[in-house]
Amino acid sequence: MARAYEPTEIEPRWQRRWAEDRLYRAVDFDDTRPKWYALVMFPYTSGDLHVGHWFAYTGPDVHARYRRMRGHNVLFPFGFDAFGLPAENAAIKDGIHPLTYTSANIERLETQLKALGSAFEFDRKVVTSDPDYYRWTQWIFLQLFRKGLAYRGSAPVNWCPKDQTVLANEQVIDGRCDRCGTLVIKKELEQWFFKITAYAEELLNFEGLDWPDRVATMQTNWIGRSEGLEMDFPLALRDGSKEQLRIFTTRPDTLFGVTFMVLAAEHPLVARLTTDEHRAEVEAYVASARNESDIERQSTDREKTGVFTGGHAVNPMNGEEIPVWVADYVLMTYGTGAIMAVPAHDERDFAFAKKYHLPIREVISATGEPGGELVEAHVGEGSLVNSGRFDGLVAKSQGIQEIVDFVRSQGWGEPTVVYRLRDWLLSRQRYWGAPIPVVHCPEHGVVPVPEDQLPVLLPEGAEFRPTGDSPLASVKDFVETTCPRCGAPARRETDTMDTFVDSSWYYLRYASPNDDKDAWNPEAMRFWLPVDQYMGGVEHAILHLLYSRFFVKALRDCGLLQFDEPFLRLRNQGMITHGGGKMSKSRGNVQAPDEMVASHGADAVRLYMLFIAPWSDGGVWNEEGIDGTRRFLTGVHYLATQTYPGTGATDGDSPGERDLARLTHQTIKACSEDIEAFKFNTYVSSLMKLRNGLQDASRTDAGKTVAYRHAIDALLLLLAPAAPHLAEELWAATGHPYSVHQQRWPAHDEGLLRAAQFELVVQVNGKVRDRMMLPVGVDEDRVRQAVLARPKIAELLDGRSPQKIIYIEGKILSIVA
RNA sequence: GCGGGAGUGGCGGAAUGGUAUACGCGGUGGUCUCAAACACCACUGCUCGCAAGGGCUUGAGGGUUCGAGUCCCUCCUCCCGCACCA
Numbered sequence: 001m002a003r004a005y006e007p008t009e010i011e012p013r014w015q016r017r018w019a020e021d022r023l024y025r026a027v028d029f030d031d032t033r034p035k036w037y038a039l040v041m042f043p044y045t046s047g048d049l050h051v052g053h054w055f056a057y058t059g060p061d062v063h064a065r066y067r068r069m070r071g072h073n074v075l076f077p078f079g080f081d082a083f084g085l086p087a088e089n090a091a092i093k094d095g096i097h098p099l100t101y102t103s104a105n106i107e108r109l110e111t112q113l114k115a116l117g118s119a120f121e122f123d124r125k126v127v128t129s130d131p132d133y134y135r136w137t138q139w140i141f142l143q144l145f146r147k148g149l150a151y152r153g154s155a156p157v158n159w160c161p162k163d164q165t166v167l168a169n170e171q172v173i174d175g176r177c178d179r180c181g182t183l184v185i186k187k188e189l190e191q192w193f194f195k196i197t198a199y200a201e202e203l204l205n206f207e208g209l210d211w212p213d214r215v216a217t218m219q220t221n222w223i224g225r226s227e228g229l230e231m232d233f234p235l236a237l238r239d240g241s242k243e244q245l246r247i248f249t250t251r252p253d254t255l256f257g258v259t260f261m262v263l264a265a266e267h268p269l270v271a272r273l274t275t276d277e278h279r280a281e282v283e284a285y286v287a288s289a290r291n292e293s294d295i296e297r298q299s300t301d302r303e304k305t306g307v308f309t310g311g312h313a314v315n316p317m318n319g320e321e322i323p324v325w326v327a328d329y330v331l332m333t334y335g336t337g338a339i340m341a342v343p344a345h346d347e348r349d350f351a352f353a354k355k356y357h358l359p360i361r362e363v364i365s366a367t368g369e370p371g372g373e374l375v376e377a378h379v380g381e382g383s384l385v386n387s388g389r390f391d392g393l394v395a396k397s398q399g400i401q402e403i404v405d406f407v408r409s410q411g412w413g414e415p416t417v418v419y420r421l422r423d424w425l426l427s428r429q430r431y432w433g434a435p436i437p438v439v440h441c442p443e444h445g446v447v448p449v450p451e452d453q454l455p456v457l458l459p460e461g462a463e464f465r466p467t468g469d470s471p472l473a474s475v476k477d478f479v480e481t482t483c484p485r486c487g488a489p490a491r492r493e494t495d496t497m498d499t500f501v502d503s504s505w506y507y508l509r510y511a512s513p514n515d516d517k518d519a520w521n522p523e524a525m526r527f528w529l530p531v532d533q534y535m536g537g538v539e540h541a542i543l544h545l546l547y548s549r550f551f552v553k554a555l556r557d558c559g560l561l562q563f564d565e566p567f568l569r570l571r572n573q574g575m576i577t578h579g580g581g582k583m584s585k586s587r588g589n590v591q592a593p594d595e596m597v598a599s600h601g602a603d604a605v606r607l608y609m610l611f612i613a614p615w616s617d618g619g620v621w622n623e624e625g626i627d628g629t630r631r632f633l634t635g636v637h638y639l640a641t642q643t644y645p646g647t648g649a650t651d652g653d654s655p656g657e658r659d660l661a662r663l664t665h666q667t668i669k670a671c672s673e674d675i676e677a678f679k680f681n682t683y684v685s686s687l688m689k690l691r692n693g694l695q696d697a698s699r700t701d702a703g704k705t706v707a708y709r710h711a712i713d714a715l716l717l718l719l720a721p722a723a724p725h726l727a728e729e730l731w732a733a734t735g736h737p738y739s740v741h742q743q744r745w746p747a748h749d750e751g752l753l754r755a756a757q758f759e760l761v762v763q764v765n766g767k768v769r770d771r772m773m774l775p776v777g778v779d780e781d782r783v784r785q786a787v788l789a790r791p792k793i794a795e796l797l798d799g800r801s802p803q804k805i806i807y808i809e810g811k812i813l814s815i816v817a
Numbered sequence: 818g819c820g821g822g823a824g825u826g827g828c829g830g831a832a833u834g835g836u837a838u839a840c841g842c843g844g845u846g847g848u849c850u851c852a853a854a855c856a857c858c859a860c861u862g863c864u865c866g867c868a869a870g871g872g873c874u875u876g877a878g879g880g881u882u883c884g885a886g887u888c889c890c891u892c893c894u895c896c897c898g899c900a901c902c903a
Contacts, residue, residue: 174900213821214820214821214822214898217820217821218820218821218899221819221898221899222898222899224899224902226902226903247903248902250903251903262903327901328901329901329903330901330902330903331901334903335902335903336903338903339903341903346903347818348903349903351901418902418903419902420902538897538898541898542898611829611830611840611841612829612830612841613829613830614830617822619829619830620829622828622829622842624829624842624843625828625829625842625843626842627841627842628840628841628842629841631841631856632841634856681830681840682830682831682839682840684840684841685830685831685839685841687840688840688841689840692840759836761835761836763835763836763883765883765884766882766883766884768836771836803883804883805883806883806884808835808884811835811836812835812836812883812884814835814883814884815883816883
């Protein structure tokens with residue numbers, strides 16, 4: 001009697017062996033096998049390790065193992081996103097230094113992942129807070145700086161009053177800080193930016209990328225390309241001086257319908273335009289608008305507000321003087337910060353005109369004739385009216401083109417493309433990040449730190465609790481330095497970089513993670529990159545993924561990379577929730593997978609992660625079903641140790657053997673297809689079906705045959721990616737050479753998928769009425785005869801002859817009576 | 818408001834236009850046990866029926882088709898993005 005299935009004995013034993021043999025090592029420059037770079041999004045080390053991580057990583061682990069068995073040279077690395085606000089906030093909350101905190105979390109997560117038997121190659125680990133890593137983050141910053149892609153500018157920035165830091169646009173959700181939920185306010189500061197807008201057009205191109213549509217759509221919307229016209233309206237200034245007000249519009253066809261203009265509160269011409277009798281009111285309005293948070297200001301439910309400046313502009317199309325207003329619904333950060341308002345054909349302008357009793361002039365009519373009073377803005381298509389020589393043109397399809405051509409010919413404006421995308425603000429007034437490697441010299445201004453002086457080390461002793469100023473400013477030894485150019489006393493930059501800078505290139509570092517001469521070895525880079533398969537949560541659809549694409553394009557243009565896109569194929573997993581909420585430590589619903597592994601074994605936990613929900617959808621966590629996967633593994637263990645036919649196995653052609661071979665090859669086909677498609681739940685259910693079939697066969701003569709032995713061999717190979725330990729153990733126990741993970745993934749034989757007989761389903765008037773066994777390949781006439789001869793069918797037809805008979809080969813005969 | 822996705826047993830979920838409810842959980846009955854747990858075996862969509870057997874069922878309603886969970890139209894609900902972008 002062999003021993004029962006004891007995962008706690010089996011699993012550590014094989015884990016040690018695999019580690020000794022470096023079984024999962026990716027081989028640099030191996031040209032005998034195709035390379036496959038499989039990558040999971042690396043985790044934040046801010047503390048909340050929960051079952052969601054395990055769910056996210058188990059599927060990719062199976063996928064990478066499968067690829068390896070398919071003969072690929074697989075790179076499947078792991079690392080930690082250790083810098084940044086989440087880690088720092090967690091550290092502040094618990095009163096521990098961020099370094100101590102993140103190190104402890106890294107160790108814990110790494111231990112857990114190893115205990116789960118994951119195939120990650122930890123020899124290539126990168127940790128973004130290591131000086132060996134951020135040295136190169138700083139180096140990349142300097143490359144972009146030299147190329148003019150990193151610049152310093154003053155800008156109204158998103159400021160979180162609680163975290164006391166600047167946030168990127170992407171980190172503001174519903175006007176709130178995406179970390180702490182505090183309302184974000186605007187503040188004018190000198191900040192560092194990356195010029196991502198220079199790549200807006202190229203970033204819209206997803207050609208050659210196998211990405212989920214929704215991610216591409218989200219990025220496309222985020223970039224927000226609009227074609228339109230930029231055009232100058234001369235101001236009618238009292239002192240007679242000439243000045244132009246530049247606006248942007250996507251609807252040049254409505255130019256004759258302009259009845260007022262609107263400036264953003266921050267627009268530089270506001271003061272110039274405001275007349276004395278309106279000055280007090282305008283200044284008060286501008287002051288209050290500046291103090292508002294974005295959520296207050298941009299809420300659509302809120303009624304629009306504004307004030308008249310007293311100033312006027314002239315519509316060049318018809319010479320009319322039109323009033324200029326200031327209003328909160330026009331944003332300084334989009335277009336030119338000024339609009340021409342056409343209330344008849346724009347919903348916002350319409351609402352504003354109604355509220356302040358401004359004129360509404362129809363210039364597009366659905367009927368082609370000017371109508372009566374509009375009850376709402378007409379934004380649809382129609383013919384131009386009240387538009388002088390342009391009357392009668394179809395507005396959008398003809399009018400836009402004709403009027404743009406005219407405006408151009410007059411020298412009043414130019415067609416333009418504008419984007420919603422803003423440059424990436426990367427400065428952070430926080431401690432736990434990579435210091436920005438520049439020095440401020442009184443003589444030479446901003447001077448980059450020479451590359452041979454990198455890394456600019458993060459000083460350990462800084463006060464990291466936020467004060468509003470950068471914590472590094474308080475470290476005298478850090479701040480006081482000399483200018484690299486002239487040697488005079490100078491100040492170091494005290495801001496750190498946004499975490500997303502770290503994570504925008506980590507996948508490049510994996511190619512040569514221990515290179516201390518370069519950020520990457522060019523040969524290793526050419527060998528491994530780009531990433532063949534990227535896997536992670538959809539929450540990074542616009543932040544991390546857009547930034548990473550930008551980095552690759554920017555570094556390419558610096559001459560440092562030879563490819564255009566970082567991630568060729570992308571797949572998103574869903575989220576595991578706990579009864580209707582994201583899992584988090586603060587909610588007290590964090591599952592400790594260590595305990596599950598201890599009581600059920602890593603293989604059962606892995607299998608359950610795959611089985612609990614479709615990987616791409618996610619679902620609600622519950623622990624109840626784990627017994628099912630444990631039972632399955634116990635069953636497989638029993639079959640392989642107690643029923644495996646030895647050398648005495650017979651080899652025949654009995655129906656039982658044929659059935660077994662068919663089931664085996666069906667399972668091979670299904671498992672292969674499911675893993676390719678990231679359908680891990682049905683992959684596991686196919687394995688269970690094969691186990692069930694083997695269990696039945698073990699009680700018959702078929703259980704002593706070669707077909708049965710082959711079926712068990714196949715089951716072990718197919719199981720290997722999901723339950724690596726048990727598969728390895730049983731592979732050895734059935735007399736096969738080490739290691740199951742170095743075997744070739746089985747191929748299915750189409751010929752064996754076909755049965756000799758099939759069950760014909762007979763439908764009468766669309767209802768299933770009978771079924772019968774027939775030989776495969778039987779011709780249609782014989783099928784018809786056989787079916788019509790059935791007493792049951794004859795009874796249903798009741799002497800009538802069928803109006804129509806449809807035969808679907810090998811499946812269904814449908815009779816219309 | 819705009820864009821995307823989804824509604825299937827008690828539960829998680831499966832189904833190239835062709836036997837809906839695979840696989841698993843849970844439940845019921847049984848075997849084993851002093852007993853319980855574990856394990857194993859059988860049954861398990863709803864409904865009428867003693868049974869044989871019948872009827873119904875994929876959010877609601879309509880349509881196309883010999884045949885619809887799947888395709889088309891109308892509507893409802895939920896989830897996820899974006900949201901005064903001129």
